[in-house]
Amino acid sequence: MAKNHKKNQKKNKGKIGKPNMFALPEETKKWIWGVLILILAAIVALSFFDLAGVAGKTIMEGLTFLIGKAVFIIPLIFVLGGLVFFKTRYDKFLGPAILGILILIIGVAGILEILDRGEKNGGLIGYIFSFPFLKLFGVLVSEIIFGAIILIGGLVFWHLISGPKIKKAEKGERSEKIVSSKEEKRPSLIEKIFAPQFKIKEVEPKIRETSSKLEESILELKEKPISQPIKAISGAYQFPPIELLEADKGKPTAGDTITNSAIIKKTLENFGLGVEMSEINIGPTVTQYALKPADGIKLSKITGLNNNLSLALASHPIRIEAPIPGKPLVGIEVPNKERCKVRLRELISNPVFQNSASTLTIVLGRDVSGAPCYADLARMPHLLVAGSTGTGKTIFLNSLIASLLYQNSPAILRFILIDPKRVEFSAYHELPHLLTPVIFDAQRSVNSLKWLTSEMERRFDVLSGNGSRDINSYNAKVSKEGGETLPYIVLIVDELADLMAAKGREMEAGVVRLAQMSRAVGIHLVLATQRPSVEVITGLIKANVTSRVTFQVASQVDSRTVLDMAGAEKLLGLGDMLFVSAEVAKPKRVQGAYVSEKEIRKVVDYIKSENPAPQIEEGILENHLAEELEKTLENESPGFEDFLAGEDLLYEEAKRTVLEAKKASASYLQRRLRIGYARAARLLDMLEEQGIVGPADGAKPREVYFKTDTNNPGNNGEKDEWQKV
Structure with missing residues (x-):
């Protein structure tokens, strides 16, 4: 037994060692078969003119006997078959290709036989297949049936030539997005020596396929369900359908990730820093190359080589995240060759967003690995948005408003919008959720802060009398008793710098007063500015608004003003942002969700058409409060300081x-x-x-x-x- 086993081992060893002469790549085999079929089509075509010799004449006679005059389309069918071998994106296509050829031949031969009955224009095959249909259905229906057969054969070829890639073909062409599989071919000796040792993490950009890893990467949301005890508006409120928003288009292109990983490793080794390449995360804007430094290497040495890595990769700017939160790795973020837009529709339709407990959950975008990112405005509880002109602040505000509109009726949430530029919030005119028309001038903005302060104090008195700690517990108690409930109020300022220049002291006093106390009573602030200087974002505002979104800024000084650290100056613009909050202490890089003005107008028009002028019941938002707000906005008082003087x-x-x-x-x-x-x-x-x-x-x-x-x-x-x- 042992001798036989050794003999078998020797035989197998010899077989493995011999090179196979016919071990050609599958792509090459396909092209060879395609060329052969095209040659066969040429032979048949030349036989029509007696230019193919004796063999061509014999082929012509045989085909004429079988399919009659349908022989004249044989070259065309063979050309289509040859194109399938050249253009198909499927692995298993031979069976469908043969089936398509047979369907076309039978369809053409049958319809020729039906059109000229008795002439045998369809040959033997046309007669055999057409005879039963002629006897059962007659001429007209038989022509329709065989016409449909020809159409089916054409669709088979069209699908084979232009159909989508299956997984294996996709893995072959998008190597930068795929994990090296065990089923792939065995690497050669050269590949073993020179290939970098790392893993590429596969990223599934489709949000419908949620997994535990994806959910872990999403910003934490509340797990305990919170009842929404707000009274409904008279009549059922119609929420806007998701179809009003556009779906995702295109995919990001990261370039040659294999080469980039090798360049990063070699560049660091040139400076005496030994690293081991780990995973690669491909996001919509950047690709993150994760690496693990050798023992004893300071992270400051790696971050100090930012410009050297940028030069070696011929890519700028590069951001280094050291370390990646929750991992013993350093991330090097390199801009993609081609970016892709992150649409709001896919993020809103995500089950994580749909099943979130809080109705104040807002959409942020996708992180560097392509996972969706959300945040709860109720837990922030206020948000500061900063960035240079044209970097995506207004689009972010629109996506924030849209994500709230898809969850809340006017009974649950109301807006106060301040737009000093007069053009950014024009699409929200007459939106039922607005407490007042969009505010433009500085004095009315200050007056709105006064009214919010008065409303905040009134709500505190109501909560105190009810023995409730916050608005959620109050609404829960009141809804059980059938009493009056309170809606959330969100104040959104599109350009804080303009208001601070006109009414600096009053605006700062009002913002600070509300930011300190308004969370418990359901009043939240969202402040945006394109000039993140210390004159606009003062120390008091920074101390009370801890959640911040920063888009690309002009300098490191501006980045430190907003985030208290550098990094925002290296962003790429067009929605590329850093998000930081009390729960996410280290800035998280996110590609913001994109929503166009056309989509916003569709959503607002739908809400206005399906939910005309809201008839608000007393207790949800008393009408006299809105009237008091209008009176306060018209009041030309000297300033916010006098309003708070006696306090x-x-x-x-x-x-x-x-x-x-x-x-x-x-x-x-x-x-x-x-x-x-x-x-x-x-x-x-x-x-x-x-x-x-x-x-x-x-x-x-x-x-x-x-x-x-x-x-x-x-x-x-x-x-x-x-x-x-």
């Missing part, structure tokens, strides 16, 4: 302290009231505006005034006035 609990005490001491300064108020300088200075400004203290005069102390009383007998009935102490 500082220490104002009266500061006033009494200054009048008793007959002197006023910020340092004095700091010592007496035990407060910080900023609050003391603000109190001093309030006292000055009320006429209690005089203006600052350099290093000299401020003048203090006291108020005379008309009821004082010594005042001789004069009016009240402030007099210098």
Whole structure:
């Protein structure tokens, strides 16, 4: 037994070692067969003119006997068969090709036999196949049947020549997007020596096929279901259909990922940094090459070679993520040769979005691996959007609004839109979700913040009286009792810089006041600006709006202003952004969802046509509140500071302290009231505006005034006035 086993091993070894002369690539075999069939078509065509010799004459006689005059289309059918071998994108096509040839021959021979009955123009085959149909259905129906047979044969050839690629062919042409499979051919010795050692991670861009890995990469959403206890508007609200949005088109092209991986590894090794290439993630905008540094290598050395890698890859700009969150890897993000748009439709139809517990879930886009990304506005709870002109801020705001419109009726959510540029939000005119028409000027914007502050305080009183902690618990209690519920209110500002230039102090005071307290009562802010400077995004605004979306900016300074770190200056524009929040501390690169103005108008027009002028029930949003908002917007008050002047609990005490001491300064108020300088200075400004203290005069102390009383007998009935102490 052992001897026989050894003999078999030797025989097998010898067989494996011998090269196979006919081991040609499958593509070459297909082309050879295609050429042979085209030659056969040429022989048949030449036999029509007696130019193919004796063999051609014999072939002509045989075919004429079998199919009659249909022999004259044989060259055309053979040409189609040859094209199948050259153009097909299927692996198993021989059977369908032969079937298509037979169908065409039978169809043509049969219809020729039916048209000239008795002449045998269809040959033996035409007579055999047409005779039963003529007896059963007659001439007209038989012509229709054989005409359909010819059409079916043509469709078979058309499908074979222009049909889609199956998986194996797709793997052959898109090697940069596919994992090296075990079923592939055994690598040669040269490939073993020179091929880089890494894995390519396969990315499935179709969001309908959700997996556990994909769901893990999506930003965390609430898992516990939250009931939506808002009362419905009279009549059923019609949500816009998903068909109003356009579907995804095209695929990204990453280039030669094999070569790029080898270049990255070699470049780092040239600087003494040993790395092991890992996976490759192909996204809509960039391709991320993940690598694992050798032990003892500082990440700062890798990030310092950004320009060297950009030069070696002939690609700019390159962003290095060190490390990738949740992985012991470093990611090098290289721009794709061809980008693809991320459409809003596919992201909204995703089951993760459809099944999210919160109705304030917004669409962000797709990350560097092509996985969908979402965020919950209720958990942010406010959002700051920054980026240079033309980088995608307004499109992001439109996709944010659209994603909310697909989840909420006017009973659940209302908008206040501020558009200083007057053209960005024009598509939302007369949208039922709007509390007021789109606001354009700065004074009305400040007044809207005043109204929101008043509404916030009113809601706190309502929640306090009900014993509820936030708007969700309040609505849950009230809905069970059949009482009044409160909708969410989202304020969206398209250009904060313009408003800060016109009404800087008032806007900052209003934004900070709302950002600090409005989350619990369902009021959320979305602030966008194209000038991310410290004059616009002040320290107080940054401290209270922690969730930020940053598109491409002009410099590293602007990036640090928004994100407190560099990186946004290396983005590619056109929706390429970095997202950071309290839950995602490290910036996450996302290609923002694209929605065109045409799509937005379709959605808004559908909502307006199917849900005309909303009849809002009392309790959902009382009509007098909207009227108060309109009155507030028309009010020309001096500023937000006066609106909040009496709200500082220490104002009266500061006033009494200054009048008793007959002197006023910020340092004095700091010592007496035990407060910080900023609050003391603000109190001093309030006292000055009320006429209690005089203006600052350099290093000299401020003048203090006291108020005379008309009821004082010594005042001789004069009016009240402030007099210098």
